[in-house]
Amino acid sequence: MKIIILGAGQVGRTAAYHLAREEANDVTVVDVNDHLLRDLQDRLDIRTVMGSGAHPNILELAGAASADMIVALTNSDEVNMVACQVAWTLFRTRTKIARIRSLAYTGHEALFFDTDTPPPDGAGFPVDVYISPEELVTQYVERLIRYSGALQVLDFADGRVRLVGLKAVRGGPLVGQQLRNLREHLPNVDARVVAIYRAGNSIAPEGDTVIEHEDEVFFLAATEDMRKVMVEMRRVDDAVKRVVIAGGGNIGLRLAQRIEERYQVKIIERDATRARRIAEILRNAVVLHGDAADEELLIEENIDSADVFCAVTNAEEANILSAMLAKRLGAHRVMALINRPAYAEMMQSGSIDVAISPQSVTIGSLLAHVRRGDVVRVHSLRRGAAEAIEAIAHGSRGGKVVGRRVEEIKLPKGATIGAIVRGQDVIMGHHDTLVEADDHVIVFLSDRRHVEAVERLFQE
């Protein structure tokens, strides 16, 4: 697939990295900053074009005439929207994805239309999909706070099924037991463990696999059963009451707005003007002006009784340090927003409970569009090494997937069919489950390199 990425910022680079490492994609990155481009070109096998992504001549240089997809990820909503418009009007680019942050735009759905199903009057921006990384990250953090104890919570089938990753802790009823006992423990709940990572290595989950302390376990279950399964893996966490957010930027503010009704929220912001501004917007949350890495301030504000400490400033080093400090001062559970995969890896294995990687949260929504076959959703896991894919099975009985039992489907190594969503029903993928046409099949892939084999299964 020929893809043009506009913007070589944090999000654009990650997108380029993820897309270019798949052999089938030809990626061209456009940006106004020559240095960023040169740096990117040194690392990835891509082409770069310098210039403004919304200008027709630059898009033409970047090969828009033959591109299958344009992904506008610059930090300007306006440039992104105009770029999609230009790509559609002049080059008829099929898929157009734009990063649009401002609620002022995303609040009006009529502004955008999908060019596969254009409105009769053809008015609006031809943006097939718009993503707001901040919004995605905020939702993600919110779910992590709600499912206290989870490392990752990912939605499938419009939220009917969730994939949860968590660390098994001694004391959980299932820890130290074989997986097949899960059924006896929870007779009325259908859940499926799709992957186990022990000391960083993937272990294929079989009926006789024993879950150990410190294992990273990924399981799928219907959303309403989620909590019951989690309790099996670790001691019951007390319900979350007090949340401290470090950083009142875009994400911090949005997060506070979403959760301030449910929890007691404190938000720490360094900049006095910004602190004042968000204090005017928030109704219940307490806004503190100060440094999140200031020990005195944290103690003063009873950090030791905080259930969740969440560092989401845009400086990742500050996030790491303040989260470590909060943990030492007694915060029950600390999370930090960390961009660099290497940092995230380092931190999550020790001092910080959850490392939130904004890239892997965002990239999933892009990957769904480059996958061949009818793929609805892709979640990138374990910093891009693993992937969870929701795909729709098409075709008649006797095809590669439809009309076959789960055990008959030829999956590549490391892939597991976790669940099947049929209409409103969620069916866990046991070996004898029959896949029917139009089922949403959720596949977990512990090694991303086999993704093409999975794509082929769901191609016509």
Added chain:
Amino acid sequence: MSFRAIQRILGLLLMVFSLSMLPPVGVALFYGDGGFAAFLAAFGWLLAVGAAIWWPVRHDRRDLRLRDGFVVVTLFWTVLGIAGALPLYISPQPAIGLTDAIFESMSGLTTTGATVLVGLESLPRAVLYYRQQMQWLGGMGIVILAVALLPMLGVGGMALYRAEMPGPVKDAKLTPRITQTARMLWVVYVAITAACATGYFFAGMSPFDAIGHAFSTVAIGGFSHYDASMGHFESRAVELVAVFFMLVGAMNFGLHFVAWRSGRFGIYWRDPECAAFLRLMLLLSMITVTYLLVAGDYDDTLQLATDGVFQAISIATTTGFTTSHFHHWPGGLPVLLLFASFIGGCAGSTAGGLKVVRCLLLVKQGRREIIRLVHPNAQIPVQLGGRAVPLRIVDAVWGFFAVYVGVFAVLMLSLMATGLDQVTAFSAIAATLNNLGPGLGGVAQNYAAIGPVGKWVCVLAMLLGRLEIFTLLILFTVTFWRK
């Protein structure tokens, strides 16, 4: 430095290169000249050595870093220079020693076209064909060919591409994937070569001569099947075909690719480097022809004009074909042409020299300094084609120029130290460093006369010229090897 990755690539590349011994075997069998044993043996040896290097590390999947690219490319060119000498050394004809064989092979691969062989007509056809083929493979760059054929190089491919591709700016890719870019360049290269061979054939060459000379023309090489070079054919048509394809070969192949794909041929004139190159060639041809006319020791004016243009283009593009004894031409003409070879062809072409774009930037930079003296406060960006050139690149060009001159001086002095006269030493280094071929004085016809030490100096000069000095020189710095 990941030596295992380097070792793996090197082994693979050597195995790929061993395949290039097979066409001469075919030629030998076709003409029944008995030369096939040497090439078959060379094929076996290179394949075995390549496999032996590759086998222990075949499972190594580490990516090449940018730094490794320099090592691989330099190592590969050095190894190839020696490996390519193997069949020439083994073959009973020509009966030459190792030094001469390596000189000939390096001169072929670097598209220099300087030869130590005399009496080419008596050699087996397989050997003649092999020399031409080496030039052709070296022209577009054998490492780039490997990048095109071995898709698993990925980012490492870019590292190799950059270390081998001539020109000051090497970031411009034609397509998103480096393998595709390399493949496109080779497709264009093959197409132009085919066109050239057809042209030669219709101009009256035999098919064998047409293919062989097309190889060395498009590669801006200069090897010929005959001692008299292009002069052997005594045909105006041949000379005109050669002039056209030497010009084509000395232009940026990226430009050819874009022109071919878009069907717009105006881009040649709009590209500042290409336009400057064409103007320069026109000017040189005019000067040469006028000079010869004024000197007036020709009978046939038309023949004089053709010869003048042919010789000017051949030397200035660093091809090095000869039709007449241009080194006997009057006055400063031979030296003028030799100086023109310093400018050479365009970046991204198969030609040698400093490259037109660099010289263009140097001239513009010089003009800027003059204007600055007049208007001390003026902001004067160095522009190329209406775009300001980043200072970083202008700096790099100056650095390159300085090193080029420095290397030239050192090599020329070492050649003189072996006992050669100044004209011979000067022209020999100019001809080898610029990948030109024939020089003046003692090296006007061939390099058989200079001693073994002198030949090794020339081999070094050819390699430095082809890899644009820095790629090779960087390996001799402490910084590069420091962990």
